[in-house]
Amino acid sequence: MTKLEIYSLSNKLIGTIEVSKEESYNKRLRMDKTLLDYLLVSGIKMPYGCMGGSCGACIVEILDGAEFIDREGSHKIVLKSLAENEALTCITTIKEFDNNPTVKLKLKFEADFTIK
Numbered sequence: 001m002t003k004l005e006i007y008s009l010s011n012k013l014i015g016t017i018e019v020s021k022e023e024s025y026n027k028r029l030r031m032d033k034t035l036l037d038y039l040l041v042s043g044i045k046m047p048y049g050c051m052g053g054s055c056g057a058c059i060v061e062i063l064d065g066a067e068f069i070d071r072e073g074s075h076k077i078v079l080k081s082l083a084e085n086e087a088l089t090c091i092t093t094i095k096e097f098d099n100n101p102t103v104k105l106k107l108k109f110e111a112d113f114t115i116k
């Protein structure tokens with residue numbers, strides 16, 4: 001089980017999303033779900049556009065746990081323009097589920113609600 005702790009722009013913890021290895025696989029698309037999938041399903045009104053790592057709309061800051069996610073997918077070119085602590089959620093997947101890792105993500109906007 002991997003925990004995604006989500007922080008708003010003002011560093012307020014707005015909630016935690018727990019993802020198991022089994023839940024991470026999208027059977028319909030036959031690929032791992034992305035961080036954007038989890039954020040949207042949790043009710044966060046994430047901005048997004050291309051869904052392919054090129055527009056930058058879905059960017060978040062990684063506060064901790066970068067080693068537990070895969071920011072590249074098959075989009076290595078995009079990473080050249082990203083800071084080390086940033087991720088495009090539409091192409092980022094969780095790669096580590098063992099030992100209950102935590103990934104802390106900070107949104108680029110204020111969110112005045114709590115994930116239930």
Ligand code: FES
Nearest residue numbers: 049051055056090
């Ligand atoms: S939606 Fe365009 S980069 Fe993620």
